[in-house]
Amino acid sequence: MHIPDLLPRLLQGDRRALARAISLAEQGGSRARDLLAGAYPHAGRAHTIGITGPPGAGKSTLVNALALELRRQKRTVGIVAVDPTSPFSGGAVLGDRIRMQPLGGDAGVFIRSMGSRGRLGGLSRATADAIALIDAAGFDVVLIETVGAGQGEVDIARTAQTTIVVEVPGMGDDVQSIKAGVLEIADIFVVNKADREGADKTLRQLRSMLHLGGPPEDGWEPPVLASVASNGQGIPEIIADADRHAEHLRGAGFADAHARTAAEGELRAAVQELVVERLRGAAWDALVAKIAARQGDPYSAAEELINSL
Amino acid sequence: MDRTIRVLVAKPGLDGHDRGAKVIARALRDAGMEVIYTGLQQTPQMIVEAALQEDVDVIGLSILSGAHMTLLPKVSQLLREQQMDDVLVVAGGIISDDDAATLKNVHGIAQVFGPGTNTNDIVAYIRANAGVARD
Numbered sequence: 001m002h003i004p005d006l007l008p009r010l011l012q013g014d015r016r017a018l019a020r021a022i023s024l025a026e027q028g029g030s031r032a033r034d035l036l037a038g039a040y041p042h043a044g045r046a047h048t049i050g051i052t053g054p055p056g057a058g059k060s061t062l063v064n065a066l067a068l069e070l071r072r073q074k075r076t077v078g079i080v081a082v083d084p085t086s087p088f089s090g091g092a093v094l095g096d097r098i099r100m101q102p103l104g105g106d107a108g109v110f111i112r113s114m115g116s117r118g119r120l121g122g123l124s125r126a127t128a129d130a131i132a133l134i135d136a137a138g139f140d141v142v143l144i145e146t147v148g149a150g151q152g153e154v155d156i157a158r159t160a161q162t163t164i165v166v167e168v169p170g171m172g173d174d175v176q177s178i179k180a181g182v183l184e185i186a187d188i189f190v191v192n193k194a195d196r197e198g199a200d201k202t203l204r205q206l207r208s209m210l211h212l213g214g215p216p217e218d219g220w221e222p223p224v225l226a227s228v229a230s231n232g233q234g235i236p237e238i239i240a241d242a243d244r245h246a247e248h249l250r251g252a253g254f255a256d257a258h259a260r261t262a263a264e265g266e267l268r269a270a271v272q273e274l275v276v277e278r279l280r281g282a283a284w285d286a287l288v289a290k291i292a293a294r295q296g297d298p299y300s301a302a303e304e305l306i307n308s309l
Numbered sequence: 310m311d312r313t314i315r316v317l318v319a320k321p322g323l324d325g326h327d328r329g330a331k332v333i334a335r336a337l338r339d340a341g342m343e344v345i346y347t348g349l350q351q352t353p354q355m356i357v358e359a360a361l362q363e364d365v366d367v368i369g370l371s372i373l374s375g376a377h378m379t380l381l382p383k384v385s386q387l388l389r390e391q392q393m394d395d396v397l398v399v400a401g402g403i404i405s406d407d408d409a410a411t412l413k414n415v416h417g418i419a420q421v422f423g424p425g426t427n428t429n430d431i432v433a434y435i436r437a438n439a440g441v442a443r444d
Binding site for chain 1 (some may be wrong): 312313315335337338339340341342343344345346347348354355357358359361362363364391392393
């Protein structure tokens with residue numbers, strides 16, 4: 001498939017072109033930038049919803065259930081599922097599709113698995129690009145499943161319009177719930193596996209944690225919902241609140257603020273990538289060797305390189 | 310720029326034994342590849358659709374049920390229909406030498422790895438042959 005054909009086919013919703021375009025974005029480089037530049041003006045219509053939470057909380061199962069419900073409502077769904085890349089081999093086992101088998105064979109659903117490829121924030125470098133491409137291909141909703149998140153993987157809040165934080169019963173005491181990090185980024189809390197013992201207590205702790213903070217600045221009070229994703233319980237309520245949140249963003253003008261924050265993140269990432277790509281070469285290698293031998297420091301070396309641009 | 314090799318590992322048909330598939334997935338991961346593991350009981354349609362969405366270079370099919378002469382040619386046929394002939398298809402499992410020869414000569418399966426194959430040989434084969442036909 002030739003690159004110039006990719007963009008028009010992608011914009012018509014051609015699935016193979018979309019798949020190939022995402023690979024190109026993951027690879028990076030000037031061909032990827034040309035493609036993304038062409039697709040970018042056509043994106044921005046989809047509602048982007050991030051799903052994050054600890055490993056084993058049921059994120060993939062929840063994404064599957066949310067997608068099934070969205071399909072019942074006749075909305076098309078793109079899914080980006082990120083799993084960790086091995087820091088040792090650079091390889092990865094991407095297993096999120098296992099829980100999404102019920103979505104197979106539906107032309108209104110497109111699922112893409114991505115390795116985190118060295119990124120630590122719960123997403124990969126190209127995740128935002130993949131979302132933009134799926135958006136440009138015309139999908140109504142994009143669900144983004146992060147790497148199993150601990151406490152600090154908060155990139156998703158900048159990338160997605162609506163962030164859902166998934167917890168499960170019995171994870172830590174009530175001090176866990178006032179720590180900074182993942183719990184601060186939720187627009188919607190979901191306590192999944194709510195048929196398990198301790199679900200009520202977890203729901204209570206999350207609600208009281210939210211009340212400790214006083215009224216939220218942006219006027220959005222994150223709802224705390226219970227679900228059993230494996231049997232669909234609580235799923236329509238989550239979709240309803242996600243829709244309500246999108247409406248809130250639009251109504252209060254927060255969507256623009258969110259778009260600016262996201263745009264700044266994307267610009268910064270693009271500048272970093274381009275600058276590093278331009279600077280790599282003999283001078284770069286020489287400076288790396290000098291720094292490794294403690295004959296130079298990375299800060300002066302960075303300045304020297306930037307000044308040479 | 311070096312591209313990461315992406316491999317879909319799938320279990321077509323009804324057998325429930327995926328230890329071999331998991332061993333392969335792990336070995337390919339350790340060789341620096343991205344492995345998309347789709348789980349058990351996949352139809353040829355599901356496998357080809359997943360391969361399309363994931364834009365993989367390789368499909369690895371693990372099959373122990375004896376239904377390989379039905380299911381594997383079907384995967385190849387669907388790939389041809391989708392003009393995805395550039396995807397390398399390899400198989401592993403309990404497949405007789407005669408069947409393996411037919412799958413390779415007639416049905417577009419690039420290589421068949423029997424029980425006892427060293428995972429290093431599979432890694433080397435995929436490295437040498439993945440993405441060769443891709444533009």
